Amino acid sequence: MQTLAAYRLETKALSDDELQMWWSDISGVINKWLKKKGVADTSSELGAFASETSGAKGTFTTNSVSSTSGELTEIVLTEPTKDGHTFTTSLAITNSEKVISVYLTLSASITGNTVAPTTLYPRCPTLIREMLTLRSDWMFGGSEVPDARPISVTGEEAASVLAGYLMNERRTLPVTVVSDIDGEPIWNDLPEKLAIDLAGLSSVVRIDGEASWALTDLIGKSNSCYLGAVRIYWPLRKVVEDTSELRSKVWTAERLLSSDTDGKGLSRFTTSLRRDVMNIAALVVDAPPSVRKIKTEVSRARLSELQAKADANSEELELARLFIEENETLKDELEKAKIEISKQAARAEAAEYALDVLKSDDSDKSIDDQVQAQADKRPKTGEIRYYKKTHSKPTYDVLVKISDCGHNSWQAANKADKAKKGIEKLEGSSDWKSVSHCGSCQGGGVWKVVW
Numbered sequence: 001m002q003t004l005a006a007y008r009l010e011t012k013a014l015s016d017d018e019l020q021m022w023w024s025d026i027s028g029v030i031n032k033w034l035k036k037k038g039v040a041d042t043s044s045e046l047g048a049f050a051s052e053t054s055g056a057k058g059t060f061t062t063n064s065v066s067s068t069s070g071e072l073t074e075i076v077l078t079e080p081t082k083d084g085h086t087f088t089t090s091l092a093i094t095n096s097e098k099v100i101s102v103y104l105t106l107s108a109s110i111t112g113n114t115v116a117p118t119t120l121y122p123r124c125p126t127l128i129r130e131m132l133t134l135r136s137d138w139m140f141g142g143s144e145v146p147d148a149r150p151i152s153v154t155g156e157e158a159a160s161v162l163a164g165y166l167m168n169e170r171r172t173l174p175v176t177v178v179s180d181i182d183g184e185p186i187w188n189d190l191p192e193k194l195a196i197d198l199a200g201l202s203s204v205v206r207i208d209g210e211a212s213w214a215l216t217d218l219i220g221k222s223n224s225c226y227l228g229a230v231r232i233y234w235p236l237r238k239v240v241e242d243t244s245e246l247r248s249k250v251w252t253a254e255r256l257l258s259s260d261t262d263g264k265g266l267s268r269f270t271t272s273l274r275r276d277v278m279n280i281a282a283l284v285v286d287a288p289p290s291v292r293k294i295k296t297e298v299s300r301a302r303l304s305e306l307q308a309k310a311d312a313n314s315e316e317l318e319l320a321r322l323f324i325e326e327n328e329t330l331k332d333e334l335e336k337a338k339i340e341i342s343k344q345a346a347r348a349e350a351a352e353y354a355l356d357v358l359k360s361d362d363s364d365k366s367i368d369d370q371v372q373a374q375a376d377k378r379p380k381t382g383e384i385r386y387y388k389k390t391h392s393k394p395t396y397d398v399l400v401k402i403s404d405c406g407h408n409s410w411q412a413a414n415k416a417d418k419a420k421k422g423i424e425k426l427e428g429s430s431d432w433k434s435v436s437h438c439g440s441c442q443g444g445g446v447w448k449v450v451w
Contacts, residue, residue, distance in 0.1 A: 002108055004122040005278035006285035007200045009102040009131055009138040009145055022135070023071070023095050026102070029134055030075070030091070033127045034060070037077065056080045067297035070096030070290060085110055089125065096290035102131060103287045106278075121271055122278055124148075128200045140285075141172030148199035150178070150191035153207045159214035162205060166219060166246060169239045174202040174232050174277065179212045181228035182398040184391045186253050187266040190230070197274040201281050202232070219243040228253030228390065228400060232273070257388045258403040263443025379427055379451035387423060389445040396421035397445070405446050410436035419447055 014022060031042045038049035039060055051058040058079035065072050075091040088107040093100065106122050132138060132147040139145060153162050166175060176198060178191045185191055185206065195204040207215065212226030220243045225231040231250040240246070251269070259265055379385060387399040399422040413419065413435045424430040431451065438446040 002120070003105055003282040004108055004120055005106045005201075006282050007102070007104045007125075007128050008140050008285050008288060009128075009200070010140065010288065011100045011135065012137060012139065013098040014100070015098075019095060019098060019100070022100055025134060026093060026100060026131070027073075029130050030073075030093070030127070033130065034075070036126070051079045054082075065294065065298045067294045067301060069293050069297055070094055072291060072294040072298075085120065087122075089127075091127070092287060092291050094288060094290040094294060096294065099290075101288035101290055103291065104128060105282070121275065123274070124197055124199045124201075129196070132199060142170035143172040145200055146173070146195075146198070146203040148196045150195040150204040150206050153205050153211045155208070155210050156214040159207065159211040160218060162207070162211070163215055163218035166233050167236070167240070167243065169236045171235050174234050175205060176202050176230065176232045176273070177205045177207055177215075177225045179226045179229050179231075180206070180208050181253060181390060181400065182393065183208070184398070186228040186257060186390045186400065188391065190266060190270075193266065193270050194230075194273070197270050198277055201277050219246060223248055225250065228256075230256070230269075230273075232277075253390070253400045254402055257390070257400050257444075258405075260388070260443055261405045261407070261441045261446070263441075265443060378429060379432075379449075381451060383451045385427075385449050385451065387419075387426070387447045387449065388441075389419065389422070389447075392418060396425055399423060399426050399447070401426070402446070405438055405441050407438050407440040407446075409439035410448050411439050413437045413447065416447075419445060423447065423449060 011022065034042045037058070037060075038051075039047065040049070041047065042062075045063065046059070046061045048057045048059050056079075058077060060075065060077045063074045072092065072094050077089045079087050079089075081087060085108050088109075090105045090107065092103045094103075104125060104127065106125065108120050108122075129148045132145065136147075137144060153159060162175075162177075165171060176194055178185050178194065187193075191204055191206040198204055207225070209226065212224070216224040216226065223231070223233070223243060223246050229250055229252045231248050234247045236246065256265060256269060259268070386402050386404055388402045389397045389399055391398050395418065397418045399419070416435065416437065419437075420430070420435060423432070423435070429451075433450045436448040438448065
């Protein structure tokens with residue numbers, strides 16, 4: 001079984017009354033979620049429900065225990081899919097030391113004995129998004145957990161606040177920044193879709209042109225994000241003063257739109273980024289310590305009860321004691337293994353980042369380099385360039401220079417006044433020989449211009 005994603009939400013310290021109220025409210029949200037899944041009796045400890053996969057059934061188990069440290073409820077849902085996978089959602093909520101913690105993991109396995117590559121596309125669970133709407137101050141480590149809405153950053157002052165947050169060593173979650181090009185993102189729903197997909201794992205920030213340039217001045221050209229680009233900024237892990245140590249990855253508008261010849265570029269990109277962030281979360285987000293603590297106390301309490309019985313079987317007691325000790329040893333070994341896996345993943349991530357830098361081409365350079373290159377290299381006579389429309393203004397289309405779409409269905413564009421005005425605005429020239437429109441590309445017009 002492969003863990004695909006992990007989420008952890010924690011409240012701040014609560015009063016006794018708040019603790020009781022929020023525990024009740026959270027339990028209500030979970031019961032509502034179970035009923036939506038098709039679980040008829042949410043008080044049952046096990047059962048089946050009609051899966052979303054036609055003709056299939058899912059199963060569930062629930063278990064609630066309490067100890068001197070607090071309360072623990074665990075729920076496991078298993079559902080089959082059409083392509084032969086089995087998805088498992090595991091949920092644990094604890095009420096311990098005045099804090100409520102929610103821990104959810106998504107896992108998958110392949111039904112049957114098959115050794116073959118497989119691609120999984122998990123999504124942010126509905127339960128997590130509903131939990132995030134219940135409270136606005138969920139925490140993970142030192143960061144507030146983002147909900148399913150993008151944050152809007154406009155102007156220099158707001159950009160300064162964002163820069164400070166990006167450089168805050170206490171930040172424990174990534175920040176995904178979506179920049180505007182001429183007042184809009186390259187895809188209309190990009191910030192909203194990313195915010196839904198990355199809810200609970202990454203903040204999504206949409207920045208306007210003024211904020212983009214101000215952010216560049218504050219954190220440097222190598223970490224810039226403007227002209228329709230998307231950049232994810234990872235947490236720092238340590239105190240740094242040099243902004244060059246800020247780790248990030250950028251997708252320029254040219255790079256994103258060059259691969260969007262079928263109108264499905266938005267879906268491909270959000271799916272890819274969601275999977276990357278979830279994979280990292282699956283490695284580094286652990287269950288809250290309260291889960292293990294309560295389970296251990298419950299096991300030891302049961303052992304004590306067994307010992308107190310007058311007719312207790314000594315062999316049975318010894319087996320129970322050995323079971324508890326072995327269980328604790330296995331948990332310690334599992335934690336050590338997770339730490340080692342996390343270290344190896346970090347090394348792999350660093351190596352991949354270094355390889356990306358070494359293999360960088362025009363689409364992977366800093367955005368500033370691209371802008372400068374475009375300014376220094378105006379179209380030459382006989383040169384062919386390609387452009388893709390992102391959105392429209394009242395008098396012109398907003399276009400981005402892209403790579404050749406690879407199609408061979410160019411149509412004469414005798415009118416296309418708004419597109420031509422957009423090309424002129426972008427290149428600063430209208431000295432072209434011909435402008436053609438691609439008849440095969442979808443998701444926004446693609447234009448071929450012979451200068």
